[in-house]
Amino acid sequence: MRFWQKAFLCTIVVFLVAFDLVTFLLVKKSYSLNRENIYALAENERNIIQKSLYERLFNISGYYADLNADNLKMYVSPYGAYYKDQKIYMELYKGNVPVYSNFPHTMEGSSKNLPENSIGNSTGNSMEGRPELDIEPGQKSTVERTVGGISYLFITGYLGEPFSDLKFVYIKDIQDLTDYRNKMLNYAVVISVIVSGILSVLIIAMLLKLTAPIRKLNRTAKEIADGHYQKRVEVKSRDEIGEFASNFNAMADSVEAHIRKLSELTEERQRFINNLAHEMRTPVTAIIGYAEFLKCANYSREEGIKAIDYIIHQGERMKNMASKLLDLSRLNNADIELETVDVGEIIENVEQTLMQSINEKKVNITKDLQVTEIEGDKDLMESFMQNVIENAVRALPAGGKVEIKTYDNGKESILSVSDNGMGMSEDELKKIFEPFYRVDKSRSRAYGGAGLGLALCKRICELHNAEMNITSKPGAGTRVEAKFQKQ
């Protein structure tokens, strides 16, 4: 069952119970108030009639020695006839003997043929079926009962002295009252059906509107689960659902970011492998080709030496690439231990290593070291410096300049290497950190470069929490900067 269906059922059941209970209580109260009213009215009326009857009897009592049934009937019947129109009936008993009755129903017991026939016959059983008549002298009874499907109110009492043997029964048709109650109850049922119908429509509409964001969330969650990670929920309400939606979106954001990062990583890996395969292909082709040449060709001595040189050179190139790759992969899952490193010493070591090419090109290296010590891994720092300086030297024409500076900007120790060589275009700069990317392919290869140097440098900087920046202008030179955070 859907949530809105549950909510609807609960609401409608609670409403119906409450509504019907209230209605029932109201009707009941209203009925009892009406009844009290009618009782009081009836009592009043009876008193008037009885009093009037009594006075009349009293006035005429002088004429009759004995008031028998016949003459009593003569006196009562005008009242009976008069009130009959108002659905008020009356009976008169002398002792337990019926004298008069205009009650339209025949009741159990004596009063069968009362109005027309002789009264004497039925004396014995006059009390049967008439609980209202069963009263002690001087007492009064008020009884309500249904006769022939109609509710009547019976008020019975004795007349005052000297007619205390006369029992007067006032009967009032109160069917209206019962009808009123039944009508009210019926009406209440109809009203409750109609109202609950209208209410149902309203509640369902409201619930559907209220739960719409939930369905939306649900749909979006499903779509995200199906792999559309860029999907978001648009819920603008400020309630819990709105809160949920915004948290949900935050979750989706972070999932998407993760996924993107992962797929970027995978793509990068794939590109790396593709590049690697491509990079390996050239030296392998050359080595196989030259070896085949040496095996099969009718070559001259110089050609043979050339072929062997190429084989050696290409082999070295592969070795170089392999060792850099190894460095790179080792760095990918390594934690480094920081120590205090002497920058001057490192630069000197690197200069030693690169001595040959520096001298060949007559490169002028100037140093301005304001910071002499940096926290880092010595070997990695050396590798970093070597790659950067090597790149600078390669980019230079003969007699170029390399400037190595270290300084402190308060927060960071900055190491910068600038050259006045050929520089790079912006496009080239963008790809510069990609493994195997080379600005000048043929030249770099001629030096045995693998295109991994800067990728390695970048990784080294990352391990040192350092920021690496390269700025360059074609023709004007390149500046490499690494900002090491001070501990």
Add this chain to the structure above:
Amino acid sequence: MANIMVVEDETAIADLILLNLKLVGHNGFHVGNGNDVINSIQEFKPDLIILDVMLPGKDGFELMKEIEPLGIPVIFLTAKEALTDKIKGLRLGADDYMVKPFATVELIARIDAVLKRYKTSNNVFVLDNLEVRLDEHVVLLNNEPVDLTAKEYSLLEVLVRNKNIALSREKLLEEVWGFDYVGDSRTVDVHIQKLRKKLHLEDRIKTIFKVGYRLEVPR
């Protein structure tokens, strides 16, 4: 025999191709940058171009569009092995498409095939007093026709086309008798002996120890 331009940014590979071309008697020269190709074509008027795709400057496909109207045959030689690249290269009008790494012998065979189609090379091979007219399948010794069986002629042709390169017995068997030939590599030896005798090539067709046979020609 033919002027062949090698457009290749890797000097090692270019030199390798040039060395092999020289062995079989072609005249090769190297261009390393895509932007220099058109100028070089005008200067050297090559009979055939071996073209790499990934080049500094203009790439091979771009160059192909410019070379195509000139009517010079082109063989792509590239590391790009995707089918789409091959189709692209051939659609642009290249005569052949080879993927690196390549076997020298195969490259030479393909070069020969293209040259044969264009009939640009001088298809007469002369060595001492032997003359082989490759187009006419005629062999003259001291200007006298020599009778060779079909297999002997095929063997001679393969040796001539791959002159100065040693060919293994298996390779010769495959080239002359075909893949499905169920024979002994002795068959090759027997035919080589016959060729040597008939054409007086005892000194020219050398047995290379542990490799095969090589037709040696002064260079």
